[in-house]
Amino acid sequence: MLYFSSATRTQYDAILLYVEAFEQxxxxxxxxxxxxxxxxxxYIHSMLTGCRPWLLRGELENICVILLSKEGRTVxxxxxxxxxxxxxxxxxxxxxxxxxxxxxxxxxxxAGMVALVATSAPNTGERTDSAKPNTFRIFAQTVEDATNRGTAVNDDSVSNSWVLADPIWCEDQKKQKEIFPVKSIHSEASPIRLNVYMKSEEPASAMIDKT
Incomplete structure (x- = not known):
């Protein structure tokens, strides 16, 4: 979990969030x-510690670090x-x-950390105040597997299967996104598979071109 913790903190530092709270x-x-x-x-430690059992069992689909503007919009x-x-x-x-x-x-x-650190951060100086990151949230998505009763949605364990989705996450899923790959590790020599990428909301002009 040390990698995930460091990757999370690196993302904050890259966009100038809480700079004074970091050391090299x-x-x-x-x-x-x-x-x-x-x-x-x-906060980071408790969130990732809670994800550890899912990771070990292969039930963790992804961890998302969502950067939010002052108005609560996903940046x-x-x-x-x-x-x-x-x-x-x-x-x-x-x-x-x-x-x-x-x-x-x-x-x-x-390899994953080198790629993440080397990823160029957006120039926040060119953004309007409403488009600059101001805070963050961490979300974890798990895999729904019909063969695993602990993850499957079924009538016998509705209370365990259904969790209220966060309003920020629900709103974020409706938006068109641009994806920027950071690192992908899929070697048979490596025990872990890893996909790391960035998502940002598409500019209004790009969405108009697609319609």
């Missing part, structure tokens, strides 16, 4: 910025889609004492 550190031999604010660290979204390779799942299932290949995991996370 090194993770996976990559220079990054880590947050020093206790409440912000607690930009960082999406991290994690998963385990088919080879890793088979080997782990066949051996109770299977150990995680830590070296390969670290290499995958390093």
């Amino acid at each position: 550190r090194v993770l996976y031999d990559v220079p990054i910025h880590m947050c020093r604010h206790p409440l912000l660290c607690e 930009e979204t960082l999406v991290i889609e994690p998963g385990w390779s088919a080879t890793f799942v088979e080997e782990a299932a066949s051996d109770e004492d299977y150990q995680l290949p830590l070296v390969q995991l670290e290499e995958a996370f390093r």
Whole structure:
């Protein structure tokens, strides 16, 4: 979960959110910025700790860091889609004492972190005040699997299957988005699959051209 935590904080720093609360550190031999604010660290840590069981069971579809303007409008979204390779799942299932290949995991996370840090941040100085990021939210989406009663929507466990969607997330899903790939890791040598990309609302001119 350290990678997801650092990726989340890197996104905040890249757009000049809470700059004074960050200090420079090194993770996976990559220079990054880590947050020093206790409440912000607690929020990120508690959110990602809650996602850990889903990640280990392959039930976590993605983690989204949504940057919001002062008016609460979505400005930009960082999406991290994690998963385990088919080879890793088979080997782990066949051996109770299977150990995680830590070296390969670290290499995958390093590649993902380098790409994220190298991704050019938007020039917030050219934006109007209503289009500048002011705060953020973290959302986690899980996989619905009919073969897994813990994730499937069914009549026997409606209370566990249905969760009220956040209004910000619902409104955000209605908008046309541009997607900017950051990093994709799908090597059989790596135990983890990773897709990292950015989403931003399409300019009004682009939406007019499509109609």
